[in-house]
Amino acid sequence: MSKWQSERSIHEMLKDTPPLRESSDSITSGTEPKFPTSRSMPFPPAYAPPDVSQNGAGSSTLLRAGSSKLDAIRNWGVSTYKCTKQILYEKLGKSSRTVDTELEAQIEMLRETQRKYAGVLRLSGALTAQLAAAAGTQRALGECFAELAQKSPELQTQFLYNADTQRTLTRNADTLLAALHFFNNSLATLTHKTIEDTLLTIRQYEAA
Incomplete structure:
Protein backbone atom coordinates (compact mmCIF):
# COMPACT_ATOMS: atom_id res chain seq x y z
CA MET A 1 0.00 0.00 0.00
CA SER A 2 1.41 3.41 -0.95
CA LYS A 3 1.67 6.37 1.31
CA TRP A 4 -0.96 8.24 -0.68
CA GLN A 5 -3.48 5.40 -0.31
CA SER A 6 -2.89 5.15 3.44
CA GLU A 7 -3.41 8.88 3.90
CA ARG A 8 -6.61 8.68 1.88
CA SER A 9 -7.94 5.83 4.04
CA ILE A 10 -7.25 7.82 7.18
CA HIS A 11 -9.13 10.81 5.75
CA GLU A 12 -12.12 8.63 4.87
CA MET A 13 -12.21 7.18 8.40
CA LEU A 14 -12.14 10.66 9.87
CA LYS A 15 -15.05 11.66 7.66
CA ASP A 16 -17.15 8.73 8.93
CA THR A 17 -16.34 9.49 12.58
CA PRO A 18 -19.02 11.69 14.25
CA PRO A 19 -17.96 15.09 15.51
CA LEU A 20 -16.64 15.39 19.02
CA ARG A 21 -19.60 17.53 20.05
CA GLU A 22 -22.11 14.88 19.07
CA SER A 23 -20.16 12.22 20.99
CA SER A 24 -20.00 14.35 24.12
CA ASP A 25 -23.72 15.18 23.83
CA SER A 26 -24.59 11.51 23.60
CA ILE A 27 -22.49 10.70 26.64
CA THR A 28 -24.05 13.46 28.77
CA SER A 29 -27.60 12.67 27.61
CA GLY A 30 -27.25 8.94 28.25
CA THR A 31 -28.03 7.89 24.68
CA GLU A 32 -25.93 5.45 22.77
CA PRO A 33 -23.55 7.00 20.26
CA LYS A 34 -24.27 6.31 16.64
CA PHE A 35 -21.49 4.32 15.06
CA PRO A 36 -21.61 3.10 11.52
CA THR A 37 -22.35 -0.56 11.18
CA SER A 38 -21.46 -2.77 8.31
CA ARG A 39 -24.31 -4.40 6.43
CA SER A 40 -22.13 -7.32 5.48
CA MET A 41 -21.76 -8.52 9.11
CA PRO A 42 -25.20 -8.75 10.79
CA PHE A 43 -25.43 -9.58 14.47
CA PRO A 44 -26.21 -13.25 15.18
CA PRO A 45 -29.70 -14.02 16.53
CA ALA A 46 -30.16 -14.66 20.22
CA TYR A 47 -29.51 -18.28 21.25
CA ALA A 48 -32.63 -20.14 22.33
CA PRO A 49 -32.02 -23.37 24.30
CA PRO A 50 -33.98 -26.41 23.07
CA ASP A 51 -37.16 -27.41 24.88
CA VAL A 52 -36.34 -30.64 26.68
CA SER A 53 -39.40 -30.81 28.93
CA GLN A 54 -41.29 -33.32 26.76
CA ASN A 55 -38.20 -35.36 25.99
CA GLY A 56 -37.37 -35.47 29.68
CA ALA A 57 -40.85 -36.74 30.60
CA GLY A 58 -40.71 -39.43 27.92
CA SER A 59 -37.27 -40.52 29.05
CA SER A 60 -38.40 -40.82 32.68
CA THR A 61 -41.42 -42.91 31.60
CA LEU A 62 -39.21 -45.23 29.59
CA LEU A 63 -36.81 -45.55 32.50
CA VAL A 99 -46.79 -79.70 51.27
CA ASP A 100 -49.50 -77.11 50.79
CA THR A 101 -51.68 -77.49 53.87
CA GLU A 102 -54.65 -75.73 52.31
CA LEU A 103 -54.46 -77.86 49.17
CA GLU A 104 -54.09 -81.05 51.18
CA ALA A 105 -57.16 -80.13 53.22
CA GLN A 106 -59.17 -79.60 50.04
CA ILE A 107 -57.98 -82.94 48.63
CA GLU A 108 -58.99 -84.74 51.81
CA MET A 109 -62.38 -83.02 51.71
CA LEU A 110 -62.82 -84.20 48.12
CA ARG A 111 -62.02 -87.78 49.12
CA GLU A 112 -64.50 -87.58 51.99
CA THR A 113 -67.15 -86.24 49.60
CA GLN A 114 -66.47 -89.14 47.25
CA ARG A 115 -66.94 -91.64 50.08
CA LYS A 116 -70.24 -90.03 51.08
CA TYR A 117 -71.50 -90.00 47.50
CA ALA A 118 -70.52 -93.64 47.14
CA GLY A 119 -72.60 -94.44 50.24
CA VAL A 120 -75.59 -92.56 48.86
CA LEU A 121 -75.21 -94.37 45.55
CA ARG A 122 -75.13 -97.74 47.29
CA LEU A 123 -78.30 -96.99 49.27
CA SER A 124 -80.05 -95.57 46.23
CA GLY A 125 -79.20 -98.68 44.26
CA ALA A 126 -80.63 -100.86 47.02
CA LEU A 127 -83.80 -98.75 47.09
CA THR A 128 -84.13 -99.04 43.33
CA ALA A 129 -83.83 -102.80 43.46
CA GLN A 130 -86.35 -103.09 46.30
CA LEU A 131 -88.79 -100.73 44.61
CA ALA A 132 -88.49 -102.65 41.35
CA ALA A 133 -89.26 -105.88 43.22
CA ALA A 134 -92.23 -104.24 44.97
CA ALA A 135 -93.52 -102.90 41.65
CA GLY A 136 -93.31 -106.38 40.16
CA THR A 137 -95.21 -107.79 43.13
CA GLN A 138 -97.91 -105.11 42.82
CA ARG A 139 -98.28 -105.78 39.11
CA ALA A 140 -98.71 -109.51 39.73
CA LEU A 141 -101.16 -108.83 42.57
CA GLY A 142 -103.27 -106.59 40.34
CA GLU A 143 -103.48 -109.32 37.72
CA CYS A 144 -104.59 -111.83 40.36
CA PHE A 145 -107.35 -109.51 41.58
CA ALA A 146 -108.55 -109.05 38.01
CA GLU A 147 -108.78 -112.83 37.51
CA LEU A 148 -110.62 -113.28 40.81
CA ALA A 149 -113.12 -110.59 39.80
CA GLN A 150 -114.03 -112.66 36.75
CA LYS A 151 -114.34 -115.92 38.70
CA SER A 152 -116.24 -114.52 41.70
CA PRO A 153 -119.18 -112.42 40.56
CA GLU A 154 -120.35 -111.79 44.13
CA LEU A 155 -116.98 -110.12 45.00
CA GLN A 156 -116.30 -108.66 41.59
CA THR A 157 -116.61 -105.05 42.72
CA GLN A 158 -114.08 -105.45 45.54
CA PHE A 159 -111.64 -107.41 43.38
CA LEU A 160 -111.81 -104.86 40.56
CA TYR A 161 -111.23 -102.03 43.02
CA ASN A 162 -108.14 -103.76 44.42
CA ALA A 163 -106.90 -104.54 40.92
CA ASP A 164 -107.19 -100.88 39.89
CA THR A 165 -105.40 -99.81 43.08
CA GLN A 166 -102.47 -102.13 42.36
CA ARG A 167 -102.26 -100.91 38.77
CA THR A 168 -102.13 -97.30 39.99
CA LEU A 169 -99.39 -98.16 42.46
CA THR A 170 -97.48 -99.93 39.70
CA ARG A 171 -97.65 -96.89 37.41
CA ASN A 172 -96.41 -94.60 40.19
CA ALA A 173 -93.64 -97.07 40.99
CA ASP A 174 -92.54 -97.05 37.35
CA THR A 175 -92.30 -93.24 37.42
CA LEU A 176 -90.28 -93.35 40.63
CA LEU A 177 -88.02 -96.07 39.21
CA ALA A 178 -87.28 -93.95 36.13
CA ALA A 179 -86.31 -91.01 38.36
CA LEU A 180 -84.14 -93.27 40.52
CA HIS A 181 -82.36 -94.70 37.49
CA PHE A 182 -81.54 -91.19 36.26
CA PHE A 183 -80.34 -90.19 39.73
CA ASN A 184 -78.18 -93.30 40.07
CA ASN A 185 -76.57 -92.83 36.66
CA SER A 186 -75.75 -89.18 37.34
CA LEU A 187 -74.39 -89.92 40.80
CA ALA A 188 -72.31 -92.82 39.49
CA THR A 189 -70.78 -90.55 36.84
CA LEU A 190 -69.94 -87.94 39.46
CA THR A 191 -68.50 -90.45 41.92
CA HIS A 192 -66.64 -92.86 39.67
CA LYS A 193 -65.70 -90.58 36.78
CA THR A 194 -65.47 -86.90 37.67
CA ILE A 195 -64.12 -87.14 41.22
CA GLU A 196 -61.98 -90.16 40.38
CA ASP A 197 -60.39 -88.36 37.43
CA THR A 198 -59.69 -85.37 39.66
CA LEU A 199 -58.01 -87.54 42.28
CA LEU A 200 -56.02 -89.33 39.56
CA THR A 201 -54.78 -85.99 38.27
CA ILE A 202 -53.76 -85.03 41.80
CA ARG A 203 -51.86 -88.30 42.27
CA GLN A 204 -50.05 -87.82 38.96
CA TYR A 205 -49.16 -84.27 39.98
CA GLU A 206 -47.78 -85.48 43.30
CA ALA A 207 -45.76 -88.21 41.60
CA ALA A 208 -44.29 -85.79 39.03
Whole structure:
Protein backbone atom coordinates (compact mmCIF):
# COMPACT_ATOMS: atom_id res chain seq x y z
CA MET A 1 0.00 0.00 0.00
CA SER A 2 1.41 3.41 -0.95
CA LYS A 3 1.67 6.37 1.31
CA TRP A 4 -0.96 8.24 -0.68
CA GLN A 5 -3.48 5.40 -0.31
CA SER A 6 -2.89 5.15 3.44
CA GLU A 7 -3.41 8.88 3.90
CA ARG A 8 -6.61 8.68 1.88
CA SER A 9 -7.94 5.83 4.04
CA ILE A 10 -7.25 7.82 7.18
CA HIS A 11 -9.13 10.81 5.75
CA GLU A 12 -12.12 8.63 4.87
CA MET A 13 -12.21 7.18 8.40
CA LEU A 14 -12.14 10.66 9.87
CA LYS A 15 -15.05 11.66 7.66
CA ASP A 16 -17.15 8.73 8.93
CA THR A 17 -16.34 9.49 12.58
CA PRO A 18 -19.02 11.69 14.25
CA PRO A 19 -17.96 15.09 15.51
CA LEU A 20 -16.64 15.39 19.02
CA ARG A 21 -19.60 17.53 20.05
CA GLU A 22 -22.11 14.88 19.07
CA SER A 23 -20.16 12.22 20.99
CA SER A 24 -20.00 14.35 24.12
CA ASP A 25 -23.72 15.18 23.83
CA SER A 26 -24.59 11.51 23.60
CA ILE A 27 -22.49 10.70 26.64
CA THR A 28 -24.05 13.46 28.77
CA SER A 29 -27.60 12.67 27.61
CA GLY A 30 -27.25 8.94 28.25
CA THR A 31 -28.03 7.89 24.68
CA GLU A 32 -25.93 5.45 22.77
CA PRO A 33 -23.55 7.00 20.26
CA LYS A 34 -24.27 6.31 16.64
CA PHE A 35 -21.49 4.32 15.06
CA PRO A 36 -21.61 3.10 11.52
CA THR A 37 -22.35 -0.56 11.18
CA SER A 38 -21.46 -2.77 8.31
CA ARG A 39 -24.31 -4.40 6.43
CA SER A 40 -22.13 -7.32 5.48
CA MET A 41 -21.76 -8.52 9.11
CA PRO A 42 -25.20 -8.75 10.79
CA PHE A 43 -25.43 -9.58 14.47
CA PRO A 44 -26.21 -13.25 15.18
CA PRO A 45 -29.70 -14.02 16.53
CA ALA A 46 -30.16 -14.66 20.22
CA TYR A 47 -29.51 -18.28 21.25
CA ALA A 48 -32.63 -20.14 22.33
CA PRO A 49 -32.02 -23.37 24.30
CA PRO A 50 -33.98 -26.41 23.07
CA ASP A 51 -37.16 -27.41 24.88
CA VAL A 52 -36.34 -30.64 26.68
CA SER A 53 -39.40 -30.81 28.93
CA GLN A 54 -41.29 -33.32 26.76
CA ASN A 55 -38.20 -35.36 25.99
CA GLY A 56 -37.37 -35.47 29.68
CA ALA A 57 -40.85 -36.74 30.60
CA GLY A 58 -40.71 -39.43 27.92
CA SER A 59 -37.27 -40.52 29.05
CA SER A 60 -38.40 -40.82 32.68
CA THR A 61 -41.42 -42.91 31.60
CA LEU A 62 -39.21 -45.23 29.59
CA LEU A 63 -36.81 -45.55 32.50
CA ARG A 64 -39.63 -46.46 34.90
CA ALA A 65 -41.05 -49.04 32.46
CA GLY A 66 -37.63 -50.58 31.93
CA SER A 67 -37.00 -50.69 35.67
CA SER A 68 -40.32 -52.45 36.36
CA LYS A 69 -39.61 -55.05 33.66
CA LEU A 70 -36.17 -55.69 35.08
CA ASP A 71 -37.65 -56.13 38.56
CA ALA A 72 -40.24 -58.60 37.23
CA ILE A 73 -37.56 -60.62 35.41
CA ARG A 74 -35.36 -60.62 38.49
CA ASN A 75 -38.19 -61.79 40.76
CA TRP A 76 -39.15 -64.51 38.28
CA GLY A 77 -35.56 -65.70 38.09
CA VAL A 78 -35.21 -65.87 41.87
CA SER A 79 -38.51 -67.73 42.25
CA THR A 80 -37.62 -70.21 39.49
CA TYR A 81 -34.23 -70.84 41.04
CA LYS A 82 -35.74 -71.55 44.46
CA CYS A 83 -38.39 -73.88 43.05
CA THR A 84 -35.86 -75.78 40.94
CA LYS A 85 -33.51 -76.12 43.88
CA GLN A 86 -36.29 -77.43 46.12
CA ILE A 87 -37.40 -79.97 43.49
CA LEU A 88 -33.85 -81.25 43.05
CA TYR A 89 -33.39 -81.61 46.81
CA GLU A 90 -36.69 -83.52 47.04
CA LYS A 91 -35.64 -85.85 44.21
CA LEU A 92 -32.28 -86.49 45.87
CA GLY A 93 -33.88 -87.05 49.26
CA LYS A 94 -32.08 -84.15 50.87
CA SER A 95 -35.26 -82.28 51.73
CA SER A 96 -38.80 -83.14 52.75
CA ARG A 97 -41.60 -82.84 50.21
CA THR A 98 -43.22 -79.45 50.01
CA VAL A 99 -46.79 -79.70 51.27
CA ASP A 100 -49.50 -77.11 50.79
CA THR A 101 -51.68 -77.49 53.87
CA GLU A 102 -54.65 -75.73 52.31
CA LEU A 103 -54.46 -77.86 49.17
CA GLU A 104 -54.09 -81.05 51.18
CA ALA A 105 -57.16 -80.13 53.22
CA GLN A 106 -59.17 -79.60 50.04
CA ILE A 107 -57.98 -82.94 48.63
CA GLU A 108 -58.99 -84.74 51.81
CA MET A 109 -62.38 -83.02 51.71
CA LEU A 110 -62.82 -84.20 48.12
CA ARG A 111 -62.02 -87.78 49.12
CA GLU A 112 -64.50 -87.58 51.99
CA THR A 113 -67.15 -86.24 49.60
CA GLN A 114 -66.47 -89.14 47.25
CA ARG A 115 -66.94 -91.64 50.08
CA LYS A 116 -70.24 -90.03 51.08
CA TYR A 117 -71.50 -90.00 47.50
CA ALA A 118 -70.52 -93.64 47.14
CA GLY A 119 -72.60 -94.44 50.24
CA VAL A 120 -75.59 -92.56 48.86
CA LEU A 121 -75.21 -94.37 45.55
CA ARG A 122 -75.13 -97.74 47.29
CA LEU A 123 -78.30 -96.99 49.27
CA SER A 124 -80.05 -95.57 46.23
CA GLY A 125 -79.20 -98.68 44.26
CA ALA A 126 -80.63 -100.86 47.02
CA LEU A 127 -83.80 -98.75 47.09
CA THR A 128 -84.13 -99.04 43.33
CA ALA A 129 -83.83 -102.80 43.46
CA GLN A 130 -86.35 -103.09 46.30
CA LEU A 131 -88.79 -100.73 44.61
CA ALA A 132 -88.49 -102.65 41.35
CA ALA A 133 -89.26 -105.88 43.22
CA ALA A 134 -92.23 -104.24 44.97
CA ALA A 135 -93.52 -102.90 41.65
CA GLY A 136 -93.31 -106.38 40.16
CA THR A 137 -95.21 -107.79 43.13
CA GLN A 138 -97.91 -105.11 42.82
CA ARG A 139 -98.28 -105.78 39.11
CA ALA A 140 -98.71 -109.51 39.73
CA LEU A 141 -101.16 -108.83 42.57
CA GLY A 142 -103.27 -106.59 40.34
CA GLU A 143 -103.48 -109.32 37.72
CA CYS A 144 -104.59 -111.83 40.36
CA PHE A 145 -107.35 -109.51 41.58
CA ALA A 146 -108.55 -109.05 38.01
CA GLU A 147 -108.78 -112.83 37.51
CA LEU A 148 -110.62 -113.28 40.81
CA ALA A 149 -113.12 -110.59 39.80
CA GLN A 150 -114.03 -112.66 36.75
CA LYS A 151 -114.34 -115.92 38.70
CA SER A 152 -116.24 -114.52 41.70
CA PRO A 153 -119.18 -112.42 40.56
CA GLU A 154 -120.35 -111.79 44.13
CA LEU A 155 -116.98 -110.12 45.00
CA GLN A 156 -116.30 -108.66 41.59
CA THR A 157 -116.61 -105.05 42.72
CA GLN A 158 -114.08 -105.45 45.54
CA PHE A 159 -111.64 -107.41 43.38
CA LEU A 160 -111.81 -104.86 40.56
CA TYR A 161 -111.23 -102.03 43.02
CA ASN A 162 -108.14 -103.76 44.42
CA ALA A 163 -106.90 -104.54 40.92
CA ASP A 164 -107.19 -100.88 39.89
CA THR A 165 -105.40 -99.81 43.08
CA GLN A 166 -102.47 -102.13 42.36
CA ARG A 167 -102.26 -100.91 38.77
CA THR A 168 -102.13 -97.30 39.99
CA LEU A 169 -99.39 -98.16 42.46
CA THR A 170 -97.48 -99.93 39.70
CA ARG A 171 -97.65 -96.89 37.41
CA ASN A 172 -96.41 -94.60 40.19
CA ALA A 173 -93.64 -97.07 40.99
CA ASP A 174 -92.54 -97.05 37.35
CA THR A 175 -92.30 -93.24 37.42
CA LEU A 176 -90.28 -93.35 40.63
CA LEU A 177 -88.02 -96.07 39.21
CA ALA A 178 -87.28 -93.95 36.13
CA ALA A 179 -86.31 -91.01 38.36
CA LEU A 180 -84.14 -93.27 40.52
CA HIS A 181 -82.36 -94.70 37.49
CA PHE A 182 -81.54 -91.19 36.26
CA PHE A 183 -80.34 -90.19 39.73
CA ASN A 184 -78.18 -93.30 40.07
CA ASN A 185 -76.57 -92.83 36.66
CA SER A 186 -75.75 -89.18 37.34
CA LEU A 187 -74.39 -89.92 40.80
CA ALA A 188 -72.31 -92.82 39.49
CA THR A 189 -70.78 -90.55 36.84
CA LEU A 190 -69.94 -87.94 39.46
CA THR A 191 -68.50 -90.45 41.92
CA HIS A 192 -66.64 -92.86 39.67
CA LYS A 193 -65.70 -90.58 36.78
CA THR A 194 -65.47 -86.90 37.67
CA ILE A 195 -64.12 -87.14 41.22
CA GLU A 196 -61.98 -90.16 40.38
CA ASP A 197 -60.39 -88.36 37.43
CA THR A 198 -59.69 -85.37 39.66
CA LEU A 199 -58.01 -87.54 42.28
CA LEU A 200 -56.02 -89.33 39.56
CA THR A 201 -54.78 -85.99 38.27
CA ILE A 202 -53.76 -85.03 41.80
CA ARG A 203 -51.86 -88.30 42.27
CA GLN A 204 -50.05 -87.82 38.96
CA TYR A 205 -49.16 -84.27 39.98
CA GLU A 206 -47.78 -85.48 43.30
CA ALA A 207 -45.76 -88.21 41.60
CA ALA A 208 -44.29 -85.79 39.03
